[in-house]
Amino acid sequence: MSMFKIRQKNPLVHCITNYVVANFTANGMLAIGASPVMADEMDEVQEMVSIANALLLNIGTLNQRTLETMKLAGKKANELNIPVVLDPVGVGATKFRQNAVNEILNSINIQLIRCNAGELATIAGVNWHSKGVDSGEGSMDVASVAKQVAHQYNCLVIVTGAADYVTDGKNEEWVPGGNELMTQVTGTGCLLSAICAATLTLEGNKIQNLQNVLTDYKKVAENASKKKLLGSFQMEVINGIHEASIGGEQWT
Ligand SMILES: Nc1ncnc2c1ncn2[C@@H]1O[C@H](COP(=O)(O)OP(=O)(O)OP(=O)(O)O)[C@@H](O)[C@H]1O
Numbered sequence: 001m002s003m004f005k006i007r008q009k010n011p012l013v014h015c016i017t018n019y020v021v022a023n024f025t026a027n028g029m030l031a032i033g034a035s036p037v038m039a040d041e042m043d044e045v046q047e048m049v050s051i052a053n054a055l056l057l058n059i060g061t062l063n064q065r066t067l068e069t070m071k072l073a074g075k076k077a078n079e080l081n082i083p084v085v086l087d088p089v090g091v092g093a094t095k096f097r098q099n100a101v102n103e104i105l106n107s108i109n110i111q112l113i114r115c116n117a118g119e120l121a122t123i124a125g126v127n128w129h130s131k132g133v134d135s136g137e138g139s140m141d142v143a144s145v146a147k148q149v150a151h152q153y154n155c156l157v158i159v160t161g162a163a164d165y166v167t168d169g170k171n172e173e174w175v176p177g178g179n180e181l182m183t184q185v186t187g188t189g190c191l192l193s194a195i196c197a198a199t200l201t202l203e204g205n206k207i208q209n210l211q212n213v214l215t216d217y218k219k220v221a222e223n224a225s226k227k228k229l230l231g232s233f234q235m236e237v238i239n240g241i242h243e244a245s246i247g248g249e250q251w252t
Pocket residue numbers: 089115116117133134135160161162163164177178179180181182183185186187188189190191192217218221
């Protein structure tokens with residue numbers, strides 16, 4: 001239902017994202033009727049974010065220069081009350097990513113962290129075996145750790161996996177379902193973060209809106225998996241979110 005609302009609103013989402021998923025993210029955003037713009041030049045990010053409705057910071061292929069542009073854009077977004085989403089891709093993999101995420105979280109008001117369990121563990125300082133940009137392995141109580149992080153940074157937290165979880169530190173929702181093929185193609189999490197940025201521009205209860213989007217996305221994954229063809233799966237996801245966004249209030 002929230003994808004339908006995003007299409008009604010047509011928000012401009014400024015994405016500073018990684019070069020692996022930039023094209024998929026842009027196509028996914030267009031598919032739900034949002035307007036994506038990718039821009040990471042130091043001399044234009046403040047101007048660009050000023051005309052945007054939301055900002056996405058995704059550290060998937062971060063470097064010193066893009067870290068600086070993220071901080072510039074993030075601070076400007078805060079000044080203008082534009083929601084900022086952080087996708088801390090692979091934060092557990094290197095010291096550079098960990099320091100960068102600490103710097104971002106301590107200098108910018110992030111409205112939502114959208115991460116997988118391994119990324120959450122790193123941000124919370126929980127012992128975890130990271131594996132590049134994948135979730136990796138370990139054990140923790142996702143709900144209590146996510147709530148702790150939400151309190152620490154005064155933000156919403158979404159942790160994706162076999163079941164997705166969303167919290168503001170107090171209220172919480174679980175969204176089960178979907179299909180594991182979502183982890184076999186690149187960028188489904190990154191696109192979801194961009195969609196969440198668009199979702200934060202909607203009126204109404206944030207947790208409820210995000211839960212609706214997570215539910216839609218799980219349903220899209222289930223439908224897309226029916227063909228059991230990995231090569232066309234990404235395209236089926238794009239087709240599915242497009243369908244969800246034109247499906248009206250009742251689409252499930
Ligand atoms: N085991 C699983 N079963 C079903 N769905 C899953 C599973 N793991 C992840 N997903 C789904 O895959 C989507 C992306 O979540 P994931 O946790 O893989 O993000 P991510 O690791 O940040 O992805 P990426 O870095 O590839 O963008 C979400 O919709 C999530 O619900």
